[in-house]
Amino acid sequence: MKSAAVKKAIASFLVLLATSSLAQARTGYVTDSIDIPLRSGESERSRIVKMLPNGMALTLLGDNTENGYTYVQAANGAEGYILTRYISGEPISRTQLEAASKKLEALQEENKALKTAQANGQEISGERDRLNAELNELKQTAANAIQLKQQRDQLQERVITVERELQQLKRENQALTDNTNQDWFLYGGGLSLFGVLLGFILPKLSWRRRSSGWDTF
CATH class of the missing domain: 2.30.30.40 (SH3 Domains)
Structure with a gap:
């Protein structure tokens, strides 16, 4: 006790x-x-x-x-x-292992979040590149449209110029035609006058020849 x-x-x-x-x-x-x-x-x-x-x-x-x-x-x-x-x-090692495992899990979650963020970043980057490509295409289309408009305006101006030249040629052709007709008219009139004169002169010449022949006898 x-x-x-x-x-x-x-x-x-x-x-x-x-x-x-x-x-x-x-x-x-x-x-x-x-x-x-x-x-x-x-x-x-x-x-x-x-x-x-x-x-x-x-x-x-x-x-x-x-x-x-x-x-x-x-x-x-x-x-x-x-x-x-x-x-x-x-x-102890097991406690350290558990702590390391927890830290590893945390790092894995962090890595997963980082990969997700990187994937999202790549997706956003891809979307940005696609939008930039579309923007460049639109700019090129707009530039082509401006170029086409300039070409169309130039063609229209050329058409107007050619039309003016054509009208000028038509006027010149008409003037030449009128001058030619006038010349032919003058030539025709001259020939007619010449024919009249011949018709007037030839009989007289014939009569004089006859008169001369008679005088010789």
Whole structure:
């Protein structure tokens, strides 16, 4: 009885000592071998308060180097004793792996979002290029339309010029025709007059010849 009372008193003293040194508490982690029992006392026969999963963060409140136990407070608030050899000063590999996995997932999501943004950017860039091509085509069409209008105006001016030249040629041709008719009229009149004169002169010449013949006899 006295031995049990002494052990209980010592345990209470250690609890008080650990509580008074909270300000100097260190942080540890359950090693990644197996789940570790958190016990009510510094003995494997002590009642198991909680099974601590590997990787759980612990607040180290006090340790006993003689029996190899450390008084801790688990991340879930439970307090008790755990064998010191099951405590690691660094996060265990599984915890690190989980943290790395979470970081990897975050990076993958970020990469996915970046790829989506890049795809959207490429789509927008493609749309921009298509619109620029359409704009250039419209500009070319407008330029062709302006060029066609200029060519049409030039052709119209040429048609007007040719029409004027044709009218001028018609007038000149008509004038030549009129002059030719007039010349033929004059020639005809001259020939008629010449015929009349011949008709008047020839009889007289014949009469004179006859008169001359008679005179010779």
